[in-house]
Amino acid sequence: MLKSLIKTTLAAAVLASAASAMAQAAGELVVWHAYRGAEKAAFEKVVEMFQKTPAAKGQKVSTLAIPYDAYADKISAAVPRGKGPDVFIYAQDRLGGWIEAGKTVEPIDFFVDKPVKDRLLPGMLDAMTYKGGIYGLPINYKMPTLIYNKDLVKVPPKTSGEMVKLAKTLTNAGSGRYGLAYWYTNFYFHSALMNAFGGAVFDREGKLVINSPATVASLNQMMAWYKTDGILPTEPSEALIASMFNEGKVAMVINGPWFVGDIDKKINVGLAPLPMLDAAKKPMRPWMTIEGAYVAASSTKKELAYELAKYLTTEEAGLVLALEGRQLHTNKAIYANPKVSADPVLKAFREQLDNAEPMPNRPEMTMVWTPATTAMNKIVKGNASVEAALKEAAASMQDSIGALRKGK
Structure with missing residues (x-):
């Protein structure tokens, strides 16, 4: 099964590359993305809309959906060799690595003017910025928020104290019912606690600062919810949490817009911003991933490629991507x-944006995930103290980061 999936993914990627070459040979502007379903349909509709604008100059635009599992590696392999697209859509987490590798992403500072900057939500362009340069235009964003069952939670909690108190009344571990569930051993989801306490992975100069009192405090808070308060299920995962929520066995979850589509229609669902964290005296601040439109360094149509990227940030494009593609547009x-403001999902995640932080886009971020995951699992299973696990993880990260920088 796995081998079959890998073969299918690789075959699709090879076909996409061949299709790109044929489209470019025909003089078309080629765009790569990884959208499926409603997102894909909405994106393709917006591209067709762009082709009818004066900025397109009658140029045909060809869109290609790349299998997500092969997408990042395909960009890394094809674009520097001039065999990729003119424009590609991807989240900001790989941006620093592509820039440091070279010949992948074109800087666009020269093109970006004040009207474009002014149309964007606060903080969005920061995710497309690396070492002072702008390398993409932000299209949509995603982050976790509080999602709850209205039949179990009449009023969503505004503070962590309220959340814990409510969750305790809704928890019966013996019958498999819990007041709160989220993937607390996943460092991405833990960011909401770490950021609230003032923790970070890197400082402004790029120094690794994850082994800090703030991060220790955030992990202790997570363990208090799990062990002391007993409001979280053991061995959480996306699949388990979705199943429990749809069965009415979990009252509140912390998850993102991707989770909403998996909720059973029988659930009376509500959304609200993550609560104020009493111990930190600040709101929970999850990491936000932001998808950007990037001009490929190898493109021979860079001005036109930028015009498409710019069009994707317009209000008319945004309304289609939001209302039809269910994207949180920038x-x-x-x-x-009125249609957007009346949409409970779009409205809720827009409110969460006021307390969210862009995920770091430094290339060193790829060295963080595995040690962080290992540390969090050791902590939860009682195999190491918070301080010891975090210290070990930080040392592992630093070794990998040192090797990465030495190899440059």
């Missing part, structure tokens, strides 16, 4: 549209 004007 154009701030769309949130004044």
Whole structure:
């Protein structure tokens, strides 16, 4: 089964590369993305809309959906060799690595003007910025928020104290019922606690600072919810949490817009911003991933490629991507549209944006995930103290980061 999936993914990627070459040979502007379903349909509709604008100059645009599992590696392999697209859509987490590798992403500072900057929600362009340069235009964003069952939670909690108190009344571990569930051993989801305490992975100069009192405090808070308060299920995963929520066995979850699509229609679902964390005296601040449109360094149509990227950030494009593609678009004007403001999902995640932070886009971030995951699992299973596990993880990260920088 796995071998079959790998073969299918690789075959699709090879076909996409061949299709790109044929489209470029025909003089078309080629765009790569990894959208499926409604997102894909909405994106393709917006591209067709762009082709009818004066900025397109009658140029045909060809879109290609790349299997997600092969997507990042395909960009890394194809674009520097001039065999990739003119524009590609991807989240900001790989941006630093591609820039440091070279010949992948074109800097666009020269193109980006004040009107484009002014149309974007606060903080969005920061995710597309690396070492002071702008390398992409932000299209949509994703982050976790509080999702709850309205039949079990009448009023969503505004503080962590309220959340814990409510969750305890809704927890009966013996019958497999819990007041709160989230993937607390996943460092991405833990970011909401770490950021609230003032912790970080890197400082402004890029120094690893994850082994800090703030991160220790955030991990202790997580363990208090799990062990002391007993409001979290053991061995959490996305699949388990989705199943429990749909069965009415979990009252509140911390998850993102991707989770909403998996909720059973029988669940009376509500959304609210993550609560104020009493111990930190600040709101929980999850990491936010932001997808950007990047101009490929190898493109021979860079001006036209930028025009498409710019169009993707417009209000008319944003309304289609939001209302039809269910994306959280970066154009701030769309949130004044009655259809968007009346949409409970779009409205809730827009509110969470006020307390969220872009995930680091440094290339060293790839060295963080495995040690962090290992540390969090050791802590939860009682195999190491918070301080010892974090210290060991930080040392492992630093060794990998040192090797990465030495190899440059």
